[in-house]
Amino acid sequence: MQAPVRIAVTGAAGNISYALLFRIAAGDLLGGEQPVILQLLEIPPAMEALRGVVMELEDCAFPLLAGITTSDDAGAAFADADYALLVGSKPRGPGMERGDLLKDNGAIFSGQGRALNDHAARSVKVLVVGNPANTNAFIAAANAPDLDRSQFSAMMRLDHNRATAHLAQKLGIHHADIRKMAVWGNHSATQYPDISHALAKGERARDMVESQWLEEHFIPAIQQRGAAVIKARGASSAASAAAAAIDQMRDWALGTPPDDWISMAVCSDGSYDIEPGLFYSFPVTCDGGRYHIVRDLDISDFSRRRMRITERELQEEREAVKGLVQVVQS
Ligand code: NAX
DSSP states (O other): OOOOEEEEEEEETSSSHHHHHHHHHTTTTOTTTTTTEEEEOOOOGHHHHHHHHHHHHHTTTOTOOOOOOOOHHHHTTTTTTTTTEOOOOOOOOOTTTTTHHHHHHHHHHHHHHHHHHHHTEEETTEEEEESSSHHHHHHHHHHHHTSSSEEEEEHHHHHHHEEEEEEEHHHHHHHGEEEEOOEEEEESTTOOOOOOEETTTTGGGGGGHHHHIIIIIIIHHHTTTEEEEEEESSSOOOOOHHHHHHHHHHHHHHOOOOOOOEEEEEEEESGGGTTTTEEEEEEEEEEETEEEOOOOOOOOOOHHHHHHHHHHHHHHHHHHHHHHHHHHHO
């Protein structure tokens, strides 16, 4: 057996974690040979609920689960962590403005960025799930000066998986037969799910669908899918979000399949003329534990307009938290 790796999860008593932790402990993230230690972070009012989750994890007697720690202190939860999944965040309360939500979560993620900087393994990979995920990743990375920004990403895999499944349904094929889906930008209703480069059984998917379906059905359906799940289920996506978190972190750590890519929000290096420094979703390939933004894709005017809209939203979000990031950095 290999030495255990340490996986920190925040918001560990929440809905997504209730699906996520059991799959990590079962070996779905890093494979059936890799023991894991779960380091769980919660806020004090949720520690009792977390105790119940830990009891259930123990009751599963997972062969790969080598230990569990719980804490309400980010430094303790991130100590020597090889992977960190930042799921916990403050939900939008009644009458709360989007700007307030950005600021409240900004405070959480700046503190967690500092704690990762000071306590995590130097090679830690950090996946931000908690919303607003892209800007939270931007804040956490900005507060971790000793870590590289390429060690942070925000989750876009749920959007990517939704888009892949939706296109496959339209074409009447299995979703495994779709490759090279791309979702650009922010994890929000401005995201741009893009089938321009997608292949369906190796053929150009764009040639198989009508423009009207694309513009009036596909793009809005993916942008609004989270809201549709809430409307139907009375609660936000949890199991599918956990599955996407596993998919994104696993592919980042172990590599993307040959001849395919995934969508991942990472620190922009200026590719596709997206402002450097924003945490923007690009198509990426991964190998050796690193991601590489896919280069030189042809971008139509139709796509460019949509990529700009979601970039502008990220710029606005960054403006809303600017003071906080500057204060923390100074
Ligand atoms: P829940 O409200 O069920 O759980 C969140 C948990 O985080 C709670 O147990 C809470 O006590 C904890 N928490 C709050 N502040 C914390 C802090 N400072 N440190 C540690 N833990 C803290 O939400 P859940 O349904 O699990 O969703 C979690 C987050 O994922 C939300 O922000 C949600 O909006 C976001 N999502 C992101 C998605 C994405 O694709 N990026 C999709 C699914 C989901 O909507």
